[in-house]
Amino acid sequence: MPANRFNGFTDYGVGIGLRVPHYNHIFAEKPVVDWFEIISENYMVDGGRPLQVLDQILDQYRVVQHGVSMYFGSAQPLDREHLKRLKTLTRRTKTPWLSDHLCWGSVDGTYTHDLLPLPYTFEAARITAQRIREVQDYLEIPIAVENVSSYAEFHESQMTEWEFLNEVVHAADCGILLDVNNIYVSSQNHRFDPMVYVDAVPAERVAQIHIAGHSKFEKYTLDTHDHPVLDPVWKMYARAIERVGNTATLLEWDDNIPTFDEVHNEALKANRYLHANSSSPLPLESTAHEARA
Amino acid sequence: MTLLELQRRMSNDVRRPLTSSFEMQQRTEDGQAMADLASTYIKPNDRLTSFDRLEIYNRQYWFRVIAAVSEDFPALAAVLGSKRFDALVLAYLKENPSTSFTLRNLGARLPMWLADHPEFVPRMKHALALDVAQLEWAYVESFDRLKMAALTLEDFAGLDGDSRLSLQPHLQLLRLSYPVDELVLAVRMQTPESDIMSNAVSEMVVRTRPKLPGMRRSRVFLAVHRFDNSVYYRRIDHEAYLLLSALQHGRTLGESLEAAFANSRLKPEMQAEKIQHYFAHAAELGWFCHRPTDMIGVQ
Numbered sequence: 194m195p196a197n198r199f200n201g202f203t204d205y206g207v208g209i210g211l212r213v214p215h216y217n218h219i220f221a222e223k224p225v226v227d228w229f230e231i232i233s234e235n236y237m238v239d240g241g242r243p244l245q246v247l248d249q250i251l252d253q254y255r256v257v258q259h260g261v262s263m264y265f266g267s268a269q270p271l272d273r274e275h276l277k278r279l280k281t282l283t284r285r286t287k288t289p290w291l292s293d294h295l296c297w298g299s300v301d302g303t304y305t306h307d308l309l310p311l312p313y314t315f316e317a318a319r320i321t322a323q324r325i326r327e328v329q330d331y332l333e334i335p336i337a338v339e340n341v342s343s344y345a346e347f348h349e350s351q352m353t354e355w356e357f358l359n360e361v362v363h364a365a366d367c368g369i370l371l372d373v374n375n376i377y378v379s380s381q382n383h384r385f386d387p388m389v390y391v392d393a394v395p396a397e398r399v400a401q402i403h404i405a406g407h408s409k410f411e412k413y414t415l416d417t418h419d420h421p422v423l424d425p426v427w428k429m430y431a432r433a434i435e436r437v438g439n440t441a442t443l444l445e446w447d448d449n450i451p452t453f454d455e456v457h458n459e460a461l462k463a464n465r466y467l468h469a470n471s472s473s474p475l476p477l478e479s480t481a482h483e484a485r486a
Numbered sequence: 487m488t489l490l491e492l493q494r495r496m497s498n499d500v501r502r503p504l505t506s507s508f509e510m511q512q513r514t515e516d517g518q519a520m521a522d523l524a525s526t527y528i529k530p531n532d533r534l535t536s537f538d539r540l541e542i543y544n545r546q547y548w549f550r551v552i553a554a555v556s557e558d559f560p561a562l563a564a565v566l567g568s569k570r571f572d573a574l575v576l577a578y579l580k581e582n583p584s585t586s587f588t589l590r591n592l593g594a595r596l597p598m599w600l601a602d603h604p605e606f607v608p609r610m611k612h613a614l615a616l617d618v619a620q621l622e623w624a625y626v627e628s629f630d631r632l633k634m635a636a637l638t639l640e641d642f643a644g645l646d647g648d649s650r651l652s653l654q655p656h657l658q659l660l661r662l663s664y665p666v667d668e669l670v671l672a673v674r675m676q677t678p679e680s681d682i683m684s685n686a687v688s689e690m691v692v693r694t695r696p697k698l699p700g701m702r703r704s705r706v707f708l709a710v711h712r713f714d715n716s717v718y719y720r721r722i723d724h725e726a727y728l729l730l731s732a733l734q735h736g737r738t739l740g741e742s743l744e745a746a747f748a749n750s751r752l753k754p755e756m757q758a759e760k761i762q763h764y765f766a767h768a769a770e771l772g773w774f775c776h777r778p779t780d781m782i783g784v785q
């Protein structure tokens with residue numbers, strides 16, 4: 194949705210992730226970028242260059258925080274130290290909303306540092322929604338949960354992933370960071386129609402969209418974030434925008450990171466769909482090609 | 487199976503050591519077949535068995551944590567070579583899994599662990615490897631630890647023998663047996679900087695071995711500190727090291743000076759000159775600060 198309570202009633206356009214290899218270019222060239230997404234954990238430190246760089250960016254750009262370790266779906270109580278540090282950072286960045294993943298990753302104080310999939314059960318939905326509410330209450334900013342790519346399914350699951358997403362966000366009354374690439378990756382791994390997923394998303398809760406590249410291997414598809422967005426994902430993006438309306442969009446490029454301009458130009462392709470949304474039919478590309486393994 | 491039970495089971499499984507060819511082990515240490523364990527909670531699909539699907543996560547876990555530790559110790563990797571270094575990191579991580587939401591602290595216990603595990607390093611290289619590991623970890627600490635407001639000249643004027651001085655949290659003092667600052671700097675110049683955490687999947691790290699300067703044993707004292715948000719290795723003399731270490735351990739100024747010059751053969755006037763020099767230097771670099779309880783840290 195263009196501006197809604199899940200993105201702090203902002204109207205952000207197309208952004209990219211702030212990454213170390215681009216620091217020099219950004220400070221030297223001061224490119225026009227609508228907004229940057231930062232990985233919160235990289236700036237949850239006490240001092241030094243990370244915070245100096247962040248402050249310099251904040252002087253000139255809008256920043257939204259994205260986390261990778263809140264693990265909303267972990268079954269045990271939240272880590273207070275983590276929350277405290279995160280809140281300190283949100284005060285610094287004034288992020289209008291904050292996102293992290295609909296997954297789990299730690300148990301009994303041990304961290305896997307991976308975005309592990311949840312069993313789609315009512316119990317998991319209840320626990321996850323409760324934890325999202327706690328984080329939202331503590332941080333006092335809107336939370337958007339992101340669907341993850343997954344490579345495994347559980348016997349325990351009682352519903353589809355999109356039913357689970359609906360269940361959680363309604364119970365938590367939170368927003369969604371819709372990652373259309375992740376839907377695509379999971380659809381390939383679990384053989385479902387990704388458009389059915391996109392059509393089932395509660396459109397009014399979408400705060401932000403992620404697009405990214407993935408890699409197809411012989412027996413599975415991996416969420417690699419290491420090259421341009423592929424056509425099937427652009428098609429899903431177009432469909433999402435059609436349903437949701439123009440929405441803050443971010444390109445994720447985390448590995449084999451090319452030049453700033455290459456990443457930014459790839460992200461700006463999203464404008465074709467955003468602008469198309471208001472007038473002409475969707476300019477979808479016809480040929481779908483896949484990455485080589 | 488409750489959510490917690492499933493998470494305990496899966497966390498155990500993804501953290502199980504890989505085979506030497508980086509595949510999931512066929513059997514657990516107590517002889518259970520991984521295929522059976524995986525199939526108790528993971529569904530197979532038309533292309534992958536439960537084992538195969540769990541293996542994706544098992545490999546991901548190890549590639550990610552190995553990469554995180556490797557990034558903090560590039561010089562140690564260069565000294566030991568990839569094979570030895572990977573074996574060392576694997577053994578370290580098996581005993582020291584991550585207990586923090588951030589990967590930043592994953593290597594914190596490695597220098598101490600290495601001191602207790604000389605078997606991972608050729609005997610001739612153990613002291614050198616220890617020095618390198620200590621210095622590389624000091625860099626991590628110095629890079630992003632708190633910087634407090636430094637003491638001003640006026641603050642210095644009020645000091646006497648009973649005063650206690652706090653040192654900047656980012657200042658690390660090291661007593662080394664080799665001049666590894668030269669070695670670590672040489673490797674750092676050849677290693678690009680990167681983020682602590684990312685959203686990318688992890689691949690096995692491939693390292694090219696950088697050129698290393700030769701190392702001869704010689705006692706070196708280093709102050710690793712941050713200035714203008716860059717980390718520096720500064721060689722200091724033995725007395726300065728003793729003085730600063732004593733202050734860092736909370737001893738009074740009088741006690742610290744005594745500790746620094748207890749075995750010194752320098753004449754008193756030479757000692758006084760040195761002390762003045764140390765303090766001028768430390769003040770210039772802002773090493774002395776108010777105690778954390780005195781005021782809120784400033785960045």
Ligand SMILES: [Fe+2]
Binds near residue numbers: 339372375403445
């Ligand atoms: Fe994403």
